[in-house]
Each structure stands twice: as C-alpha cells, then as structure tokens.
Amino acid sequence: MNFMQSLRAAWRERDTLLCVGLDPDTARLPPSLAGSPRAIFEFCRDIVDATADLVCAFKPQIAYFTACRAEDQLEALIGHIHARHPGVPVILDAKRGDIGSTANRYAEEAFARYQADAVTVNPYMGRDSVEPYLAWEGKGVILLCRTSNPGGSDFQNLDLADGEKLYARVARLASGAWNANGNCALVVGATFPDELAHVRALVGDMPLLVPGIGAQGGDIAASVSAGQTGDGFGLMLNSSRAILYASEGEGGDFAAAARRAALDTRAAINACRAS
Amino acid sequence: MNFMQSLRAAWRERDTLLCVGLDPDTARLPPSLAGSPRAIFEFCRDIVDATADLVCAFKPQIAYFTACRAEDQLEALIGHIHARHPGVPVILDAKRGDIGSTANRYAEEAFARYQADAVTVNPYMGRDSVEPYLAWEGKGVILLCRTSNPGGSDFQNLDLADGEKLYARVARLASGAWNANGNCALVVGATFPDELAHVRALVGDMPLLVPGIGAQGGDIAASVSAGQTGDGFGLMLNSSRAILYASEGEGGDFAAAARRAALDTRAAINACRAS
Numbered sequence: 249m250n251f252m253q254s255l256r257a258a259w260r261e262r263d264t265l266l267c268v269g270l271d272p273d274t275a276r277l278p279p280s281l282a283g284s285p286r287a288i289f290e291f292c293r294d295i296v297d298a299t300a301d302l303v304c305a306f307k308p309q310i311a312y313f314t315a316c317r318a319e320d321q322l323e324a325l326i327g328h329i330h331a332r333h334p335g336v337p338v339i340l341d342a343k344r345g346d347i348g349s350t351a352n353r354y355a356e357e358a359f360a361r362y363q364a365d366a367v368t369v370n371p372y373m374g375r376d377s378v379e380p381y382l383a384w385e386g387k388g389v390i391l392l393c394r395t396s397n398p399g400g401s402d403f404q405n406l407d408l409a410d411g412e413k414l415y416a417r418v419a420r421l422a423s424g425a426w427n428a429n430g431n432c433a434l435v436v437g438a439t440f441p442d443e444l445a446h447v448r449a450l451v452g453d454m455p456l457l458v459p460g461i462g463a464q465g466g467d468i469a470a471s472v473s474a475g476q477t478g479d480g481f482g483l484m485l486n487s488s489r490a491i492l493y494a495s496e497g498e499g500g501d502f503a504a505a506a507r508r509a510a511l512d513t514r515a516a517i518n519a520c521r522a523s
Numbered sequence: 524m525n526f527m528q529s530l531r532a533a534w535r536e537r538d539t540l541l542c543v544g545l546d547p548d549t550a551r552l553p554p555s556l557a558g559s560p561r562a563i564f565e566f567c568r569d570i571v572d573a574t575a576d577l578v579c580a581f582k583p584q585i586a587y588f589t590a591c592r593a594e595d596q597l598e599a600l601i602g603h604i605h606a607r608h609p610g611v612p613v614i615l616d617a618k619r620g621d622i623g624s625t626a627n628r629y630a631e632e633a634f635a636r637y638q639a640d641a642v643t644v645n646p647y648m649g650r651d652s653v654e655p656y657l658a659w660e661g662k663g664v665i666l667l668c669r670t671s672n673p674g675g676s677d678f679q680n681l682d683l684a685d686g687e688k689l690y691a692r693v694a695r696l697a698s699g700a701w702n703a704n705g706n707c708a709l710v711v712g713a714t715f716p717d718e719l720a721h722v723r724a725l726v727g728d729m730p731l732l733v734p735g736i737g738a739q740g741g742d743i744a745a746s747v748s749a750g751q752t753g754d755g756f757g758l759m760l761n762s763s764r765a766i767l768y769a770s771e772g773e774g775g776d777f778a779a780a781a782r783r784a785a786l787d788t789r790a791a792i793n794a795c796r797a798s
Contacts, residue, residue, distance in 0.1 A: 374674020399649020
C-alpha cells in the first residue's frame with residue numbers, strides 16, 4: 249500500500265481529515281477489559297472498528313505498547329487494521345532519529361516488522377539520519393517540524409542567523425532536497441496556527457500531521473483555516489485521548505462513546521473546511 | 524545504582540574512558556553462533572564478558588534488538604551485565620523524544636522494563652519532552668548535542684540569530700536549567716573536535732558520550748585533548764563495530780578478538796590523557 253495514495257483516497261472517500269491516535273494507557277482502560285491478557289489490543293481494536301469509517305489514518309504510539317512488553321499486541325493491532333479496514337493507512341508514531349546504520353534498523357522495525365504505512369521521524373540528526381526511511385518509496389516519512397507541546401518552542405522556534413526559524417528550515421528541506429521520492433510529510437502542532445500557516449505556505453500541498461486538537465487544546469477552526477490546502481484537504485488532524493477515553497466519567501460502552509466523539513470531531517472539522 | 528556515581532567510579536577503578544557499543548547486526552554475527560535462537564544475546568554476552576574490565580559503560584542500541592523481535596534478549600543482556608559486572612553502567616541508546624505523557628512511557632521502558640542506568644534522548648521537542656527522564660533522579664539522561672554523522676551539521680551547527688550555534692544552546696540548557704538533579708550528560712561526536720572543545724568549555728565537568736571513534740573514523744587524540752576534564756576523565760568514548768566485529772576477515776574467537784581491540788583502543792585513549 250502506498251501511503252500518500254491511500255491517504256489522499258481516504259480523505260476523499262471518507263470525507264474526513266480526522267486521524268485517531270492509539271495511545272492505550274493501561275491505567276485508563278475501561279473496567280470491562282480488566283484482567284484480559286490482551287486488553288491493550290482489544291481496547292484499540294474496538295476503538296478502530298468503531299471509528300474506521302470516520303478517519304483518514306490511525307496513529308498508534310509505540311511507547312504505550314513497548315513500555316509494557318506489548319509488542320505482539322501492536323503487531324496484531326496493525327494486522328487487524330490492514331485486514332479489516334483496507335485503505336486506512338497506519339502511521340507508527342515512533343519519532344525515531346539515529347545515524348544511518350541504526351536508522352536502517354528502525355525503518356525495518358516500522359515498515360517490515362510492524363507493517364506501518366508511515367512513521368514519524370525526528371530531524372535533529374539531519375539528512376543521512378532520515379534517508380533510510382525515505383528510501384522505502386511507498387512509505388510515508390513524517391518529520392517533526394513544529395510540535396504542539398510547550399517545549400516545542402525551546403529550539404524549533406529559534407531564529408536562525410539568516411532570519412529563518414529552525415522549524416521553517418526543516419520544512420524547507422523536507423519539501424525540497426529530501427523529498428525526491430515524494431514521500432515526506434510534516435508534524436505541525438494545532439497549538440500554533442500562525443506557524444501552521446507559515447509551513448503550509450512553504451510546502452505546497454504536502455500532507456501535515458497536526459496533533460494537539462482535543463486534550464491538548466488546539467483550536468480546530470484555526471488549524472483547518474491555517475493548514476488546509478485549496479481543495480480542503482492536506483491535513484491529518486490527530487485526536488487521541490479525547491476519543492479513546494470519551495466514556496470516562498460517564499461509563500457505558502467505550503467504543504460507542506469513542507464513535508460519538510469521533511463523529512463530533514469530524515463534523516467540527518468539516519464545518520470549517522473549504523467546500 | 525546511581526548512573527553518575529557508577530560512571531565516575533568505573534572511570535577511576537578501571538582506568539578507562541572506553542564505552543563499548545552493543546549494536547548486534549544479525550548479518551555479521553560469527554559463524555559459530557549460526558542457528559542459535561538466542562544468537563544476539565549470546566554474541567553480546569560474550570563481548571561483554573570479554574571486555575567488562577576495560578570499559579566505563581556498555582551501550583546497547585535498542586533498534587538492533589527491536590527490528591528483529593529480540594526484546595527478550597535485550598532484557599537478558601542488561602540483566603546479565605548487572606548480575607555479572609556490577610558497577611558497569613548500562614546506557615540504553617534509544618534517542619527518544621516525545622511529549623510528556625509519551626515520554627513517561629519511554630522513560631518507563633528504558634529504566635523500569637530494561638533496567639538501564641541511562642538513556643539517550645533527542646532534545647528537539649524541548650524541555651517538557653526531557654523532564655520525564657530527568658525526574659528519575661539516579662538515572663542518566665544523555666541528550667543529543669552535536670552528533671558524529673554527516674547530517675549532524677544540517678541543523679545542530681546552524682548559527683542562531685544571537686550568534687550561538689544550535690548545539691551550544693542545547694549544551695547550555697542541559698548544563699543549566701535542565702540539570703537540577705545533576706543527571707544530564709551530552710552526546711558530542713568525535714568527528715568534530717573543535718565543537719567538542721566548545722561544549723566542554725560550556726558544561727564544566729559534565730560527562731560527554733563521544734561516538735565516532737573506530738568505524739566512523741573520529742580521531743582519538745583530538746577527541747581526548749578536546750573533551751577530557753582537567754583530571755583526565757569526563758568522557759565515554761564509544762566504539763561499537765570496530766570492537767564487535769574485530770574478528771571479521773581473520774576468523775577465530777570473536778570475543779578474544781574483541782578483547783584485543785578493546786585493549787588497543789583503551790591504550791590508545793590512555794596514551795592521550797592528562798596524567
């Protein structure tokens with residue numbers, strides 16, 4: 249499956265820019281799954297099945313699996329998405345970054361072992377640390393550019409001597425010299441709409457993964473307005489906790505609550521899009 | 524075990540600045556291990572046992588284990604080092620970097636699951652992405668500053684508007700505001716001795732992990748001269764491939780060849796140190 253083609257098809261066919269992040273916090277799993285040895289897989293599988301027609305991608309966060317020896321459940325989850333929901337791309341959120349020989353191994357981990365369609369990568373170590381991912385032609389390489397967390401400003405927002413911001417330099421390289429295979433995308437947080445607009449202006453119609461809506465408080469209308477392409481696409485707006493844990497406090501069926509939250513979020517996004 | 528105390532003790536008691544990197548490439552394992560289901564563990568264990576009295580730390584690189592589903596062998600390896608070679612700190616080379624809630628999981632993975640004494644962390648996402656590691660008081664947090672690969676210059680070496688280099692800004696934060704628990708260290712490549720000297724001048728006697736000697740071609744004399752502290756310590760000079768695969772081409776006992784390579788490298792380092 250070619251990541252860019254799948255993503256563009258998913259946007260249009262499902263009429264959605266919503267990406268659901270799968271960050272299964274073992275301390276927050278619903279009581280109905282208590283005691284199951286495969287609770288992480290079962291939780292995520294049910295969320296996936298309840299929301300797959302509403303999303304343009306799923307984004308499992310690898311640390312939530314590896315911290316508790318649940319690699320096999322991550323493999324099973326991605327296998328389930330591919331088997332049951334073909335055409336929905338899977339982004340492995342791993343934020344890897346290492347020298348070429350090691351990056352080869354991380355690329356193998358993401359694309360061969362876990363069968364992800366795209367992976368997030370940290371650009372701090374520069375071009376040769378990113379090339380091993382870029383070499384997998386059909387796979388997406390989503391580089392951190394301007395992240396949604398408070399510390400994202402510590403370095404990414406610094407002014408360089410030539411007047412460019414560091415995150416803009418990343419955007420320029422990712423959309424230029426590094427993008428020979430057309431498989432680059434960028435992470436730009438919803439919490440900084442001005443910078444999202446700046447990145448959009450720099451990178452043409454390159455897809456942008458935008459975390460920070462939902463629990464992190466990013467503004468949907470401002471993000472869509474700043475980041476969409478002229479045809480009303482171009483974005484993967486990620487929500488994790490606000491969807492996964494929608495049933496917290498109210499009880500009831502967690503998957504149904506997740507579906508309602510996903511429907512609401514998709515509608516809120518679509519209300520702001522160019523028609 | 525407190526990482527900083529162990530490291531300082533290991534430097535002095537073993538009279539060595541050598542760190543052996545454990546990057547077990549399955550395509551390069553010695554023929555004697557062919558067919559063993561635990562070949563990765565056995566290879567690294569024999570390297571560890573042959574070199575433990577010559578090193579100040581071991582540094583397993585997690586991607587070489589996770590790309591081939593060998594998490595259990597990494598756990599066994601670190602368990603073996605702690606049991607058989609107490610006092611030799613283990614640095615998990617993982618170069619993680621993510622928002623706080625996810626960074627908590629990565630810290631758990633490194634320190635609780637794998638029982639590492641220190642972990643490498645990518646600073647691109649800023650302070651709140653690093654704090655979850657720093658909060659583990661006895662553990663070491665080794666931040667990427669100026670890496671040894673060619674692309675290390677793409678961003679790390681950029682001039683900021685105030686005249687500072689980006690890597691120097693990282694060094695200043697890591698040795699200042701971020702170091703309240705005294706558990707920060709930095710990665711600075713052997714391939715850039717002038718910048719190593721600059722970092723040393725900025726960070727006092729903070730330990731520096733220096734990859735790039737051996738297979739990557741960094742100069743030992745220049746690195747020691749630029750990076751050592753006044754008392755001839757302060758550095759973990761890492762060699763991985765030149766030691767692990769010392770028997771390639773010549774055949775024979777791979778562990779004995781690794782020991783000879785480690786002895787030679789330690790001697791070459793010690794010949795350059797302040798007495």
